[in-house]
Amino acid sequence: MMCEFLKTCCTDPMKIIGEWLVLLPAIVLLLAAAASVVMRNLIHAALCLTLSFIALGIVFIALGAEFVGFVQLLVYVGAVAMILVFAILLTRPEQLTKSGTLFSGLGPAGGALAGFASLVVLLAFIFTSPVAKKPLPAPVSAPVAAIGEALMGDYVVALLLIGVLLTAALVGAAVLAMEDKKP
Amino acid sequence: MTLQILLAISAILFAFGLTAVLSRSNAIMILIGIELMLGAANLNFLAFWRFSENPAALVGVLFAIFSIAIAAAEAAVGLAIIILVHRKARSVEVDDTNQLKG
Amino acid sequence: MITLLERAPIEIKTWFLNLLGSFGVPEWILAVLSAGIIIGTIIGVFLGLFALMSVMERKILARAQNRYGPNRVGPFGLFQPVADGIKMITKEDLVPRTADKIVHFLAPVTMMIPALMVLAILPYGRDMVPAELDSGILYFFAVGAGTEVAVFMAGWSSNNKYSVLGAMRAIAQMISYELPLVISAIVTAMIAGSLSPSAIVAAQGGFALGFVPQWFALTPWGFAAGLIFYIGALAESNRSPFDLPEGESELVAGHLTEYSGFKYATFFMAEYVGMFAVCGLFVTLFLGGWQAPLPFLEIIPSWCWFIGKICFVAFTMVWVRATLPRLRIDHMLGFAWKFLLPMSFAAFLSAACWHYAGRGPLAWLLSLAIVGIPYLILGTSFTKRFAVSRRTYRFSE
Numbered sequence: 001m002m003c004e005f006l007k008t009c010c011t012d013p014m015k016i017i018g019e020w021l022v023l024l025p026a027i028v029l030l031l032a033a034a035a036s037v038v039m040r041n042l043i044h045a046a047l048c049l050t051l052s053f054i055a056l057g058i059v060f061i062a063l064g065a066e067f068v069g070f071v072q073l074l075v076y077v078g079a080v081a082m083i084l085v086f087a088i089l090l091t092r093p094e095q096l097t098k099s100g101t102l103f104s105g106l107g108p109a110g111g112a113l114a115g116f117a118s119l120v121v122l123l124a125f126i127f128t129s130p131v132a133k134k135p136l137p138a139p140v141s142a143p144v145a146a147i148g149e150a151l152m153g154d155y156v157v158a159l160l161l162i163g164v165l166l167t168a169a170l171v172g173a174a175v176l177a178m179e180d181k182k183p
Numbered sequence: 184m185t186l187q188i189l190l191a192i193s194a195i196l197f198a199f200g201l202t203a204v205l206s207r208s209n210a211i212m213i214l215i216g217i218e219l220m221l222g223a224a225n226l227n228f229l230a231f232w233r234f235s236e237n238p239a240a241l242v243g244v245l246f247a248i249f250s251i252a253i254a255a256a257e258a259a260v261g262l263a264i265i266i267l268v269h270r271k272a273r274s275v276e277v278d279d280t281n282q283l284k285g
Numbered sequence: 286m287i288t289l290l291e292r293a294p295i296e297i298k299t300w301f302l303n304l305l306g307s308f309g310v311p312e313w314i315l316a317v318l319s320a321g322i323i324i325g326t327i328i329g330v331f332l333g334l335f336a337l338m339s340v341m342e343r344k345i346l347a348r349a350q351n352r353y354g355p356n357r358v359g360p361f362g363l364f365q366p367v368a369d370g371i372k373m374i375t376k377e378d379l380v381p382r383t384a385d386k387i388v389h390f391l392a393p394v395t396m397m398i399p400a401l402m403v404l405a406i407l408p409y410g411r412d413m414v415p416a417e418l419d420s421g422i423l424y425f426f427a428v429g430a431g432t433e434v435a436v437f438m439a440g441w442s443s444n445n446k447y448s449v450l451g452a453m454r455a456i457a458q459m460i461s462y463e464l465p466l467v468i469s470a471i472v473t474a475m476i477a478g479s480l481s482p483s484a485i486v487a488a489q490g491g492f493a494l495g496f497v498p499q500w501f502a503l504t505p506w507g508f509a510a511g512l513i514f515y516i517g518a519l520a521e522s523n524r525s526p527f528d529l530p531e532g533e534s535e536l537v538a539g540h541l542t543e544y545s546g547f548k549y550a551t552f553f554m555a556e557y558v559g560m561f562a563v564c565g566l567f568v569t570l571f572l573g574g575w576q577a578p579l580p581f582l583e584i585i586p587s588w589c590w591f592i593g594k595i596c597f598v599a600f601t602m603v604w605v606r607a608t609l610p611r612l613r614i615d616h617m618l619g620f621a622w623k624f625l626l627p628m629s630f631a632a633f634l635s636a637a638c639w640h641y642a643g644r645g646p647l648a649w650l651l652s653l654a655i656v657g658i659p660y661l662i663l664g665t666s667f668t669k670r671f672a673v674s675r676r677t678y679r680f681s682e
Contacts, residue, residue: 018184019184022184022189023184023188026189026192029192029196030192030195030196030199033196033199033200033219034199036203036215036219037199037200037202037203037207037212037215037216037219042209042211042212045212045215046211046215049215049218049219052219052222053222056222056225056226059226060225060226060229060247063189063229063230063232063233064233064238065229065232065233065243065244065247067244067248068225068229068244068247068248068251071248071251072225072251075251075252075255076218076222076251076254076255079255080218080254080255080258083258083259083262084211084214084215084218084258084262086262087211087262087265087266088211090266090269091211091265091266091269091275102207102208102209103206103207103208104205104206104207104208104276104277104278105278106205106206107206108206110205110206111201111202111203111204111205111206111207112202112206114201114202114205115198115199115201115202115205116198118197118198118201119194119195119197119198122190122194122197122198123191123194126187126190126191126194127187127191132185132186132187132190133186133187134185134186134234136184136185136234137233137234137235137236137238140232140233140238142238142241142244146239146241147241147244147245147248150241150245151245155245158245158249162249162252162253165252165253165256166252166255166256168256169256169257169259169260170256170259172260172263173259173260173262173263174263176260176263176264176266176267177263177266177267
């Protein structure tokens with residue numbers, strides 16, 4: 001397999017690069033997500049999460065959905081990660097406070113067991129289902145014009161509903177986080 | 184690069200998110216886990232879109248866009264609630280906010 | 286002759302690559318080299334512009350304040366960047382003992398990378414775009430979001446209350462001004478029908494009445510959107526009058542307090558390169574990109590026009606810095622949310638009405654009204670609170 005890998009490196013490196021363009025950010029994504037979940041310091045966890053968002057955005061771009069990848073970078077890295085960091089700074093969890101622990105009632109063993117169980121079930125489905133045994137089609141692309149026409153054409157109701165939802169979330173978050181005015 | 188590898192990556196990411204939600208006590212860590220799970224779902228959508236017979240219909244792509252928008256809205260409202268809870272209860276650990284426990 | 290000068294950069298690169306190809310270099314190495322040459326040229330040009338800017342800014346500010354700028358090092362002080370570079374490199378690199386070392390180290394890198402990456406989609410001349418992306422404008426703003434992460438990393442890792450406060454203010458400012466910035470950029474994308482910068486430049490081609498350029502900045506909605514974009518660009522690069530995050534009299538240096546030596550130079554460089562990048566986008570979206578303003582001026586090559594326009598916009602940014610005082614944080618944020626955001630929506634509506642009213646004289650009047658009336662209403666409703674009342678003197682009796 002190594003000889004084949006080296007042979008394709010010399011003749012058709014673009015294929016190797018095309019595959020590893022998806023796999024390398026995916027590995028970074030998984031490592032960053034794992035680090036983010038087990039970290040003690042919240043800010044470090046948030047920064048690892050930002051790294052995993054960036055890696056996920058690169059995976060999206062490598063899969064051919066460039067618009068979604070850029071939207072992921074813009075929304076998640078530029079907005080969600082920042083608001084997460086702001087919330088951590090505003091709620092300053094100084095050391096491990098009254099209830100003292102890093103882990104909640106279920107404990108690290110319980111959570112890990114649940115996660116592992118769900119992983120086993122999912123992997124079992126993935127590797128035995130006939131739906132997932134598909135060959136790789138030709139590279140696809142999602143041109144922005146087509147996305148725009150779809151949004152304004154077939155999916156316009158969903159677009160308007162998302163607008164209403166985002167407005168409601170904006171007003172709700174602002175009202176919730178406002179300081180109580182002293183009477 | 185098969186569909187199974189992509190789905191496996193998404194499943195592992197989902198498992199990490201689930202572990203974070205179930206085992207961490209800080210509410211913000213739970214929110215981080217939720218974001219990881221949503222990211223895994225988006226990866227799933229785009230993996231199936233990539234391998235679909237009709238990628239020009241853009242169903243997976245649009246689903247992922249809407250999912251990102253909803254995740255952002257939910258993160259904003261969730262964090263506003265966490266800030267409010269911190270203001271009242273002086274703590275964001277979920278074990279400290281159990282006044283409704285029967 | 287004209288076309289030779291115009292296509293000179295591309296022709297030189299093609300000649301060099303053909304030369305290498307005739308020596309038997311494989312295809313894919315040539316592709317990588319082609320990308321490498323383009324990247325090297327762009328980075329070289331922009332770092333050179335950064336060096337020139339660092340001295341020209343001080344000289345322009347000085348002249349505005351009726352004094353000479355740096356004029357000791359080299360003719361007219363133009364070798365000042367060399368002296369600055371030597372100083373920055375040889376300064377001791379202090380890291381606070383309780384600082385978070387990894388994050389402290391990575392922050393300047395994280396700031397520099399997006400600043401350089403966004404230069405890839407700007408059309409530097411006719412057919413001279415390094416990366417022809419379908420959604421170039423979105424790429425610009427998506428990569429620019431990395432700057433906010435870097436600012437936070439810098440502020441928090443210094444373990445210094447002033448740094449954290451400065452970083453939070455800087456991020457609040459950047460996020461607030463990102464909205465009018467993106468909306469005014471989308472206005473031009475809407476009229477041009479594509480998110481690709483080359484398509485937007487092409488939509489501003491041609492000359493109306495034979496000699497008037499059809500740049501977007503010369504239309505009512507384009508003027509409003511361009512002004513909003515310009516103000517947002519000033520705020521995104523933390524330049525005065527929005528430089529509260531790094532104003533020395535306010536928060537020491539804000540999120541950059543604990544940085545010295547080469548790391549500070551990297552931040553400085555990233556800020557200036559980011560400023561040039563956003564100037565470049567402003568030129569692309571509103572000032573017609575690489576196109577000449579008058580038909581007979583097309584003898585000057587397109588890439589000369591692009592660099593010239595960027596330098597002019599950068600000069601106006603320095604001019605604004607010399608003229609306007611710094612805004613307070615609550616004024617700054619109020620300005621973004623209560624004035625710029627509604628105005629950007631008005632510009633959006635105005636552009637749409639201009640397009641659908643047929644782009645004729647009636648359309649121009651209609652778009653002018655849709656932009657002008659909110660401007661008058663919003664503009665006057667803000668200054669009423671700050672109106673200076675008649676002075677009353679009270680003396681002790």
